[in-house]
Amino acid sequence: MNETKNDLLLRALLRKPVERTPVWIMRQAGRYLPEYRNTRKRAGDFMTLCKTPELACEVTLQPLERFELDAAILFSDILTIPDAMGLGLSIHEGEGPIFAHPVRRPAQIEALAAPDPEDALRYVLDAVRLIRTELKDRVPLIGFSGSPWTLASYMVEGRGSKEFTLVKTLLYENPVALHKLLATVTRSVIDYLNAQILAGAQAVMIFDTWGGLLTTSAYEHFSLDYMHQILDGLIREVDGERVPAVLFTKGGGQWVERIADTGCDAVGLDWTVDIGEARRRVGKRVALQGNMDPAVLYASPDRIREEAGAILARYGHGDGHVFNLGHGIQPGVDPDRVAVLVDAVHELSVSYHRDQKPR
Amino acid sequence: MNETKNDLLLRALLRKPVERTPVWIMRQAGRYLPEYRNTRKRAGDFMTLCKTPELACEVTLQPLERFELDAAILFSDILTIPDAMGLGLSIHEGEGPIFAHPVRRPAQIEALAAPDPEDALRYVLDAVRLIRTELKDRVPLIGFSGSPWTLASYMVEGRGSKEFTLVKTLLYENPVALHKLLATVTRSVIDYLNAQILAGAQAVMIFDTWGGLLTTSAYEHFSLDYMHQILDGLIREVDGERVPAVLFTKGGGQWVERIADTGCDAVGLDWTVDIGEARRRVGKRVALQGNMDPAVLYASPDRIREEAGAILARYGHGDGHVFNLGHGIQPGVDPDRVAVLVDAVHELSVSYHRDQKPR
Numbered sequence: 232m233n234e235t236k237n238d239l240l241l242r243a244l245l246r247k248p249v250e251r252t253p254v255w256i257m258r259q260a261g262r263y264l265p266e267y268r269n270t271r272k273r274a275g276d277f278m279t280l281c282k283t284p285e286l287a288c289e290v291t292l293q294p295l296e297r298f299e300l301d302a303a304i305l306f307s308d309i310l311t312i313p314d315a316m317g318l319g320l321s322i323h324e325g326e327g328p329i330f331a332h333p334v335r336r337p338a339q340i341e342a343l344a345a346p347d348p349e350d351a352l353r354y355v356l357d358a359v360r361l362i363r364t365e366l367k368d369r370v371p372l373i374g375f376s377g378s379p380w381t382l383a384s385y386m387v388e389g390r391g392s393k394e395f396t397l398v399k400t401l402l403y404e405n406p407v408a409l410h411k412l413l414a415t416v417t418r419s420v421i422d423y424l425n426a427q428i429l430a431g432a433q434a435v436m437i438f439d440t441w442g443g444l445l446t447t448s449a450y451e452h453f454s455l456d457y458m459h460q461i462l463d464g465l466i467r468e469v470d471g472e473r474v475p476a477v478l479f480t481k482g483g484g485q486w487v488e489r490i491a492d493t494g495c496d497a498v499g500l501d502w503t504v505d506i507g508e509a510r511r512r513v514g515k516r517v518a519l520q521g522n523m524d525p526a527v528l529y530a531s532p533d534r535i536r537e538e539a540g541a542i543l544a545r546y547g548h549g550d551g552h553v554f555n556l557g558h559g560i561q562p563g564v565d566p567d568r569v570a571v572l573v574d575a576v577h578e579l580s581v582s583y584h585r586d587q588k589p590r
Numbered sequence: 591m592n593e594t595k596n597d598l599l600l601r602a603l604l605r606k607p608v609e610r611t612p613v614w615i616m617r618q619a620g621r622y623l624p625e626y627r628n629t630r631k632r633a634g635d636f637m638t639l640c641k642t643p644e645l646a647c648e649v650t651l652q653p654l655e656r657f658e659l660d661a662a663i664l665f666s667d668i669l670t671i672p673d674a675m676g677l678g679l680s681i682h683e684g685e686g687p688i689f690a691h692p693v694r695r696p697a698q699i700e701a702l703a704a705p706d707p708e709d710a711l712r713y714v715l716d717a718v719r720l721i722r723t724e725l726k727d728r729v730p731l732i733g734f735s736g737s738p739w740t741l742a743s744y745m746v747e748g749r750g751s752k753e754f755t756l757v758k759t760l761l762y763e764n765p766v767a768l769h770k771l772l773a774t775v776t777r778s779v780i781d782y783l784n785a786q787i788l789a790g791a792q793a794v795m796i797f798d799t800w801g802g803l804l805t806t807s808a809y810e811h812f813s814l815d816y817m818h819q820i821l822d823g824l825i826r827e828v829d830g831e832r833v834p835a836v837l838f839t840k841g842g843g844q845w846v847e848r849i850a851d852t853g854c855d856a857v858g859l860d861w862t863v864d865i866g867e868a869r870r871r872v873g874k875r876v877a878l879q880g881n882m883d884p885a886v887l888y889a890s891p892d893r894i895r896e897e898a899g900a901i902l903a904r905y906g907h908g909d910g911h912v913f914n915l916g917h918g919i920q921p922g923v924d925p926d927r928v929a930v931l932v933d934a935v936h937e938l939s940v941s942y943h944r945d946q947k948p949r
Binding site: 394395396399400402403404443444445446447448449450482484485502503504505508524525526527529530531534538541557561563 | 753754755758759761762763802803804805806807808809841843844861862863864867883884885886888889890893897900916920922
């Protein structure tokens with residue numbers, strides 16, 4: 232493969248010197264873009280979009296045509312693994328994901344097997360390969376997976392939930408069964424992310440969307456420990472290049488030190504965390520990714536520039552920062568505001584990297 | 591008034607010595623109780639239940655008949671103030687609160703006035719007086735209000751929301767207008783809580799349900815500062831007795847030191863916070879209230895006892911702990927499990943208070 236032309240993301244995730252802070256946006260390929268909505272319409276339904284590599288590639292590249300983003304992220308869903316396990320995923324506009332066959336009884340958990348990614352998840356790997364070809368090394372490609380706890384939550388509940396009562400009842404009443412489920416999912420995530428890396432993903436991110444619903448102790452034992460196991464099982468280097476791994480727990484601001492201690496390269500922060508305080512708490516262990524409030528994108532261009540500048544200032548001088556939102560971009564945002572944000576980060580971040588020595 | 595017979599709650603909130611840890615439960619008068627559902631049915635709708643002092647008194651006392659709780663909490667809604675301002679509150683089962691007249695434009699904000707509690711909110715104060723009479727000083731009565739930020743969020747959105755896009759857009763685009771709204775609401779909350787205290791509430795709690803949706807900086811300026819102003823304006827002593835004030839921000843685990851610095855007597859913790867770590871972080875400044883995961887009440891009696899014991903152990907020896915859930919009790923809980931919890935706290939907490947000197 233050719234040398235990546237813009238490798239700011241990879242350098243920043245590894246806390247190497249950069250000329251400016253790289254920026255990408257969670258869900259940058261998504262409903263706020265009219266061209267995404269067109270492709271989605273052509274696909275018919277969301278899962279067809281995910282499962283057709285040509286279409287997944289098309290929407291992955293769309294935001295890069297509009298904005299000077301420093302990374303592409305594979306277009307897919309966090310729930311592809313349970314779908315490949317036979318749970319029957321469907322995604323309905325406004326309703327979120329639904330599994331036709333949720334997993335609740337210990338016997339159902341025992342019966343689950345980790346799928347072979349090159350078989351049941353081949354469409355994802357084909358998409359990764361196609362995107363890498365089409366990207367022509369303009370920017371790095373990020374692969375991803377849901378965290379074991381987040382996947383298990385959906386698998387038990389069968390859908391999104393406010394309280395996640397079923398999976399929490401399992402947690403308190405039959406932790407052995409839940410650990411068994413998490414172990415199977417963890418093996419699958421390792422295989423899945425390693426297959427994405429071998430197919431061409433140059434960095435990987437684990438989305439722990441529901442970790443923040445747990446007590447501190449349950450977070451450690453039912454979410455973080457399994458993400459730690461994933462990091463221990465991941466391919467961390469390909470052809471002499473480090474493949475950075477990012478952990479993101481929504482609502483995990485209390486636990487950034489613990490997350491940094493897993494051996495990940497970077498911690499994703501939601502918007503509630505003060506990124507300057509987080510940097511002081513984690514020291515030089517990891518890079519930080521984030522963390523503007525997605526709602527800022529509803530404000531005027533001047534306010535967007537101001538808020539972007541405030542986050543860059545809070546992080547401060549030196550390397551190890553990847554700018555992002557603190558959560559996925561909302562469907563109602565005007566794409567022109569994204570251009571304002573990306574340009575603001577590029578322009579305002581330069582002074583924070585001038586005359587910096589590598590930390 | 592007679593001396594309160596069981597004043598464990600008041601002593602614990604003031605970090606005075608107690609023989610055992612007092613316990614009460616957020617939303618202890620609520621839908622999980624069949625007798626509540628009966629009264630609710632008789633009332634017809636939720637707001638009639640709130641606005642009829644005899645019925646509000648009846649449901650306030652119901653959980654005390656069943657369980658050995660150490661406090662009563664006024665049955666009411668957090669949104670009574672905006673209702674009294676003319677926003678037209680209605681509460682629909684499963685849908686949550688809805689305002690007929692949300693407040694969005696600066697002119698609407700300018701037009702708002704703080705209501706006189708003895709006029710538009712007299713039904714609440716009558717309920718407080720009636721409950722105090724009926725309680726016969728068995729246990730203390732807690733009064734409460736929503737926080738200014740939480741009230742303003744509902745007032746702008748007109749209903750609950752996942753992203754709170756409208757109020758956040760106001761926050762980023764027109765902070766002056768939002769501060770004006772928060773100032774008016776803050777004056778109302780001060781008047782309202784002081785009227786509750788004068789009517790007989792022996793402790794007060796401020797529920798900041800949506801503070802956890804803010805960035806750290808926005809939390810300080812748009813939520814915490816206004817709660818601080820409330821504390822500065824509250825009647826803190828009646829007839830020589832301190833009236834303890836508790837602040838509870840859901841999702842505020844990152845900010846417990848800041849919350850403790852407001853001058854409140856106690857900080858309410860949601861279930862995600864490790865109460866032992868929180869105690870180390872706040873030192874002797876405040877008492878702590880919380881914080882069992884409400885989902886534990888779906889587990890077996892043995893597991894409930896175990897989790898209650900774990901929280902008592904994490905808080906450790908000494909005073910200044912009021913046991914509670916980390917959020918309101920869920921409607922699907924079996925009332926018998928609540929009895930298990932209350933008895934467990936009473937029994938297991940004794941050893942943590944034996945031979946303790948006041949801190």
